[in-house]
Amino acid sequence: MRIGILATSFRSGIKLFEALDSLPQKEVFLLVFPSGRTASFWKRVTLFLSGLLSSPWRLPRLLCAGNVVLLSEALDHPKTLSRIRELDLDIGLHKSEVIYRDSTIRSFKQGILNAHIGLLPKYRGRCVMEWTLLQGDRTGVSVFFIDAGIDTGEKIVFSREVDVSGKKSIPEAKSHLFSQDADCYKTAIQKLRNENFQFETNDGSGERYYVMSNLFLSVVDDLLQENSKVPSE
Numbered sequence: 001m002r003i004g005i006l007a008t009s010f011r012s013g014i015k016l017f018e019a020l021d022s023l024p025q026k027e028v029f030l031l032v033f034p035s036g037r038t039a040s041f042w043k044r045v046t047l048f049l050s051g052l053l054s055s056p057w058r059l060p061r062l063l064c065a066g067n068v069v070l071l072s073e074a075l076d077h078p079k080t081l082s083r084i085r086e087l088d089l090d091i092g093l094h095k096s097e098v099i100y101r102d103s104t105i106r107s108f109k110q111g112i113l114n115a116h117i118g119l120l121p122k123y124r125g126r127c128v129m130e131w132t133l134l135q136g137d138r139t140g141v142s143v144f145f146i147d148a149g150i151d152t153g154e155k156i157v158f159s160r161e162v163d164v165s166g167k168k169s170i171p172e173a174k175s176h177l178f179s180q181d182a183d184c185y186k187t188a189i190q191k192l193r194n195e196n197f198q199f200e201t202n203d204g205s206g207e208r209y210y211v212m213s214n215l216f217l218s219v220v221d222d223l224l225q226e227n228s229k230v231p232s233e
Contacts, residue, residue, distance in 0.1 A: 001189065003028045004089040004108065006075070008035040008096045010059055010068070016095055017067075019182035023189060029087060030062065033071040033080060035097070076101045084108075091192075093185050094146065102148050111145040111153075113188055115181040117174065119159050120144060122206035124151030129164070129174055130220045131209045139164050139173075141180050143188040144202055151208070156200040157188040165227040170217065173224055 003026060007013030013030045020028050062068040069087070073080045075098055084107040092112035094100075105112055118128030120142040132139050140161040147153040162180055167173035191197050212220070 001026045001091065001193070002087065002089045003091050003093060003189070004084065004087060005030045005093045006096050006098075006112070007032055008098075013095050014058065016093060016182050016185060017062075019186050020189070023186065026189075028067065029089065030068045031071060031084065031092075032068065033075050033096075034073070076104055081107050091189070095181070100146060100148070105146065105148070110192075111155075113143055113157065113185060114146045114151075114153075115184045116142045116144065116151055117177040118142065118151075119161070120151065120156055120206065121202045121204060123209060124206055125209040127212040128209055129177060130170060130212045130217060133164075133173075133220050133223055134212075134216060139177065141177060141184050143184050152202065152204065154199075154202050156202050157191055158200065160184065160187075164224070168225055168228045170221055170224065 003020065005013045005016045005028065007016075007030060010030065010032055013032065017028055017030050020026065059068060063070075069083065071080045071083060075096075081103055084104075088109075089107070090109045092105075092108040094112055094114040100112055116124070116128070117139075118124060118132060119138070119140045122137070123132055129139055138161045140159055142159040143157045144151075145153045145155040145157070160180070162177055164173040164176055167176055
């Protein structure tokens with residue numbers, strides 16, 4: 001299986017790369033692309049130097065081995081898409097803050113996986129962790145194949161409940177959920193390799209949520225602080 005990690009910096013993608021390193025029968029590529037619509041010469045230089053500073057020995061070695069691909073244009077640029085197709089990748093892993101177009105998704109044989117910090121199909125959209133906590137539900141992560149919509153991809157590989165009751169603030173709780181992505185992606189790939197694997201269905205039965213107001217955010221913060229004080233059994 002050939003896997004491409006889609007990241008806007010070497011630093012953000014290398015943890016996923018290392019987590020997948022122990023998987024058998026795979027080849028992993030870290031695709032680093034500029035975050036803007038276009039990339040000037042100096043943006044490309046900065047992209048390279050930031051990776052070099054974050055890992056002065058690992059980046060040159062992976063570049064020489066061909067496992068790091070520094071893309072000079074934005075992700076949906078024809079030049080970038082052509083390069084991705086040349087790599088003949090089976091699956092992409094989302095590790096950026098971009099919204100993917102159909103042309104990018106189709107550049108991967110099976111598609112692009114996203115580790116969404118909400119339990120699908122019930123919670124999709126923005127601030128899903130906060131809305132989950134406000135409604136007294138369990139938090140977690142869902143790994144699914146994206147489409148061009150907002151968390152509407154039909155194929156869910158798996159969902160996992162992740163407890164955040166010991167976290168004292170929204171940033172701390174969200175950071176904990178986001179930190180699960182490497183292990184979740186690894187688990188998803190292992191499941192996809194099982195010949196008897198069956199997808200769960202993201203059937204659209206849930207709601208699409210939007211950015212939460214400051215008033216509700218303060219309520220969620222209070223809930224987290226209260227829960228963090230409750231002694232564990």
